[in-house]
Amino acid sequence: MAEDQFIRFLAAWALVHETADEGWKAAVARGAGQETGSMGAGPEAFVDGLSAMVAEEKERLKASLAAGEVEPAGSKAGLESKLDDLLFEVGELRGRLESMQTTLDAVLAEAAESGEK
Amino acid sequence: MSRRTGVITRTFALHWARALPGARFGFAPRATRRAAFARATRLALEELGPAFVKLGQVASVRPDLVPPEYVFEFEQLQDRVLPLPASEIEAVICRELGRPLSELFDDFEREPVAAASIAQVHRATLVREVRPVIGEVMPAGTPVAVKVVRPRAAGVIEADLAEARRVLGRLDRLGLSRRIDAPALLEEFAASLASELDLRNEGRVSDRFAHDFRDDPFVMTPRIAWTHCSRSVLTMEYVEGWRLTEIDDAARAGVDAFHLAVHGAEVFMRQVLVLGRYHADLHPANLFVTPDSRICYLDFGIVGTTEPAERINIAQVLAATVYGDADRALCYSAELGLVVPPHKQREVRERVGELMDRTLNVPGRPADIKGFATGFLSVMADARVPIPAGYGLLVKALVTVEGVARAIYPEIDITKSAKPFATRLIAAHMARPDRIAERLPAALRAALRELAS
Numbered sequence: 211m212a213e214d215q216f217i218r219f220l221a222a223w224a225l226v227h228e229t230a231d232e233g234w235k236a237a238v239a240r241g242a243g244q245e246t247g248s249m250g251a252g253p254e255a256f257v258d259g260l261s262a263m264v265a266e267e268k269e270r271l272k273a274s275l276a277a278g279e280v281e282p283a284g285s286k287a288g289l290e291s292k293l294d295d296l297l298f299e300v301g302e303l304r305g306r307l308e309s310m311q312t313t314l315d316a317v318l319a320e321a322a323e324s325g326e327k
Numbered sequence: 328m329s330r331r332t333g334v335i336t337r338t339f340a341l342h343w344a345r346a347l348p349g350a351r352f353g354f355a356p357r358a359t360r361r362a363a364f365a366r367a368t369r370l371a372l373e374e375l376g377p378a379f380v381k382l383g384q385v386a387s388v389r390p391d392l393v394p395p396e397y398v399f400e401f402e403q404l405q406d407r408v409l410p411l412p413a414s415e416i417e418a419v420i421c422r423e424l425g426r427p428l429s430e431l432f433d434d435f436e437r438e439p440v441a442a443a444s445i446a447q448v449h450r451a452t453l454v455r456e457v458r459p460v461i462g463e464v465m466p467a468g469t470p471v472a473v474k475v476v477r478p479r480a481a482g483v484i485e486a487d488l489a490e491a492r493r494v495l496g497r498l499d500r501l502g503l504s505r506r507i508d509a510p511a512l513l514e515e516f517a518a519s520l521a522s523e524l525d526l527r528n529e530g531r532v533s534d535r536f537a538h539d540f541r542d543d544p545f546v547m548t549p550r551i552a553w554t555h556c557s558r559s560v561l562t563m564e565y566v567e568g569w570r571l572t573e574i575d576d577a578a579r580a581g582v583d584a585f586h587l588a589v590h591g592a593e594v595f596m597r598q599v600l601v602l603g604r605y606h607a608d609l610h611p612a613n614l615f616v617t618p619d620s621r622i623c624y625l626d627f628g629i630v631g632t633t634e635p636a637e638r639i640n641i642a643q644v645l646a647a648t649v650y651g652d653a654d655r656a657l658c659y660s661a662e663l664g665l666v667v668p669p670h671k672q673r674e675v676r677e678r679v680g681e682l683m684d685r686t687l688n689v690p691g692r693p694a695d696i697k698g699f700a701t702g703f704l705s706v707m708a709d710a711r712v713p714i715p716a717g718y719g720l721l722v723k724a725l726v727t728v729e730g731v732a733r734a735i736y737p738e739i740d741i742t743k744s745a746k747p748f749a750t751r752l753i754a755a756h757m758a759r760p761d762r763i764a765e766r767l768p769a770a771l772r773a774a775l776r777e778l779a780s
């Protein structure tokens with residue numbers, strides 16, 4: 211998901227610069243201990259929360275690198291989702307046609323019946 | 328005055344009169360007084376029957392048109408009526424699907440699963456295999472729920488609606504419903520009715536939801552059998568499980584309730600902030616927990632939408648709220664159309680801040696979104712700040728999601744799910760190239776200052 215990429219990027223950056231400074235570490239600690247609405251401090255609270263998330267993502271990244279996982283190629287994932295969307299649209303149209311056909315058959319049957327009378 | 332109009336007027340008057348002691352004849356604190364009248368109004372609507380119940384249900388998702396205490400009181404309205412005899416329902420099915428019942432379904436159960444004023448639901452099994460839009464083929468013998476619009480439903484409701492229009496018109500003239508925008512409500516009601524009478528709409532929204540969440544193993548929605556559907560008939564896979572209204576501790580023990588509750592909140596965040604389509608009136612009767620630990624979504628009545636440009640502002644408001652930043656919450660609310668006039672800003676900000684402390688930030692207690700939302704809407708109402716329709720719908724939906732999550736896992740704090748979601752979205756927004764280009768010079772200057780010092 212696109213909205214994860216920036217955090218990933220920050221996490222990668224934090225990983226490469228493993229010797230993070232004290233201010234950063236303090237922000238992470240504050241963010242991790244945050245309770246909802248407890249800071250009342252505005253932008254700093256947000257930055258602390260974000261820092262904690264980046265730190266978490268960094269640990270995940272570290273673990274996945276250590277496990278030798280490779281990222282899926284972005285273009286392939288994009289293609290797959292495009293294909294999914296297309297398949298869905300075709301399926302949806304088929305559904306519409308099927309229920310229209312049912313209604314049409316019903317009307318034809320009714321017409322035939324009233325013609326017989 | 329027609330007889331029915333007389334009945335309607337008397338019913339309201341009677342219930343309001345009964346609320347007087349509860350409101351201590353007007354001397355109780357404002358919130359107590361308002362709650363007592365909201366309850367009386369709900370009881371009156373229930374007594375007046377289906378059209379009024381439906382009207383109340385419509386009102387319960389429109390905090391922009393009715394005061395908050397009504398919004399949260401009316402959500403308890405249950406649209407349940409005596410079922411019609413199965414033969415009448417079968418006649419609708421055969422006429423609309425053009426075949427005898429036996430060629431369509433086996434084991435059609437004559438006792439309905441549920442009966443509401445517009446439609447009733449029967450259980451049956453498929454005679455032959457059906458291929459849905461999404462998911463595996465449903466083989467012959469698959470249990471299905473057949474939802475059928477009751478014959479005459481439209482006529483009955485429209486007649487009552489006309490009556491309601493007259494009564495509300497009179498209340499309006501008497502100035503009794505000063506705080507309710509009755510004409511707008513009736514308009515909304517008529518529109519929602521028209522769409523509910525065509526069940527294919529519901530089927531389509533359901534398929535779309537299944538597509539949106541195709542990669543989510545914890546969420547499901549019944550597959551639709553389109554060959555067995557028409558305007559008044561919707562045939563879908565029958566879902567086994569517990570309705571959230573009936574889930575008990577034994578059921579909770581069998582599934583991962585905490586995880587499901589958190590996931591339910593995340594599904595909503597994803598709908599609002601990423602997909603741009605969300606359920607605006609989930610009520611617990613329309614959500615199931617399945618024995619294999621999934622959440623099943625039924626009945627897609629009202630769907631809200633969010634535009635990409637709005638989503639970032641919504642994320643900002645959410646983040647500001649969960650990070651306890653009243654200033655920021657109001658600033659981004661203004662972007663969404665909730666504009667507090669300058670001379671009231673200080674007072675509103677103080678009250679919202681105080682409300683945050685009281686509802687979201689109580690040590691040892693999960694955040695209370697419903698309490699916050701009710702208070703927030705009241706602050707706005709007192710300051711005479713109009714609530715934009717989309718904003719109100721979203722606030723109400725968020726409260727509903729909290730209610731739903733709590734039905735699954737009572738101690739849940741949904742702000743814990745909202746926080747990472749909103750934070751991530753805002754972070755992504757921060758990194759947009761145009762924004763970086765705009766802010767980089769200032770950031771560079773700051774960096775240089777830092778290096779030079």
Ligand SMILES: Nc1ncnc2c1ncn2[C@@H]1O[C@H](COP(=O)(O)OP(=O)(O)OP(=O)(O)O)[C@@H](O)[C@H]1O
Nearest residue numbers: 406440441443446448472549563564565566612626
């Ligand atoms: N696919 C299904 N599987 C199992 N039960 C179902 C299914 N669809 C509907 N039901 C049952 O029927 C009830 C009513 O269905 P639904 O909510 O769709 O109808 P409704 O007329 O819109 O009622 P309301 O909006 O008042 O809840 C549900 O609460 C549920 O118990």
